[in-house]
Amino acid sequence: MQVHEAIVSRRSIRAFLPTPVAGDVIRRVIETAARSPSGGNLQPWHIDIIAGEPLAELKATMQRRLLVDKAEVESPEYDVYPKSLPSPWRDRRFNVGEAMYARLGIPRHDKQARQRWFANNFDFFGAPLALFCSVDRMMGPPQWSDLGMYLQTVMLLLREAGLDSCAQEAWSLFPKTVGRALSLPPERMLFTGMAIGWRDPANPVNELVTDRAPPIEWARFNGV
Numbered sequence: 001m002q003v004h005e006a007i008v009s010r011r012s013i014r015a016f017l018p019t020p021v022a023g024d025v026i027r028r029v030i031e032t033a034a035r036s037p038s039g040g041n042l043q044p045w046h047i048d049i050i051a052g053e054p055l056a057e058l059k060a061t062m063q064r065r066l067l068v069d070k071a072e073v074e075s076p077e078y079d080v081y082p083k084s085l086p087s088p089w090r091d092r093r094f095n096v097g098e099a100m101y102a103r104l105g106i107p108r109h110d111k112q113a114r115q116r117w118f119a120n121n122f123d124f125f126g127a128p129l130a131l132f133c134s135v136d137r138m139m140g141p142p143q144w145s146d147l148g149m150y151l152q153t154v155m156l157l158l159r160e161a162g163l164d165s166c167a168q169e170a171w172s173l174f175p176k177t178v179g180r181a182l183s184l185p186p187e188r189m190l191f192t193g194m195a196i197g198w199r200d201p202a203n204p205v206n207e208l209v210t211d212r213a214p215p216i217e218w219a220r221f222n223g224v
Helices: 003-009 023-035 052-068 089-104 111-126 141-160 169-173 175-182
Strands: 046-051 129-136 164-168 188-197
Touching: 003 141, 023 046, 023 141, 046 052, 046 175, 052 111, 052 129, 052 175, 089 111, 111 164, 111 169, 111 188, 129 141, 129 175, 141 164, 141 188, 164 169, 169 175, 169 188, 175 188
Parallel strands: none
Antiparallel strands: 046 129, 129 188, 164 188
């Protein structure tokens, strides 16, 4: 697979088959992705991969929290989006949500159905393997951008292997629960989770292909 093909075929997959991911494949992806750039070669990412019984235990914990305990979210340690998000970014976020729920046949007024669907994040959309990325609290915005470069490389290497993924900042709503499950040290902050596996081709939610703004909206070319 060419890099271009990996980029255009990468999507946020939200329905996975239960087919396991081979351990040697994910180990190769995680190691190769470490060639991603980072300022000063700090390599600030910390990665936890879970599958099998540890993953089943985390999924069961979240099911109890959401369905039995009906627990409120914990205190997120960062804002996924700015608190006041203006256009055009607000519009893009709104449009992708509406497009996804339209695929699922869930109308805007059915808040409970939307909440139930959102809870699928904490089952990793049925994926058989999960990744968590954390970072030392001393690190600043430049190092957080390094995390993004690492994770993008992971997702493209997964496509090369025929696998799919969905980056899930929704896990930032439960940093304590994840921290306990992964035994994260107190000086470490959870950034994101990621579902990894084989896409379910029969699920309509996986037919969603989000649009992209044209370069005229965000790029300037001088002397080119």
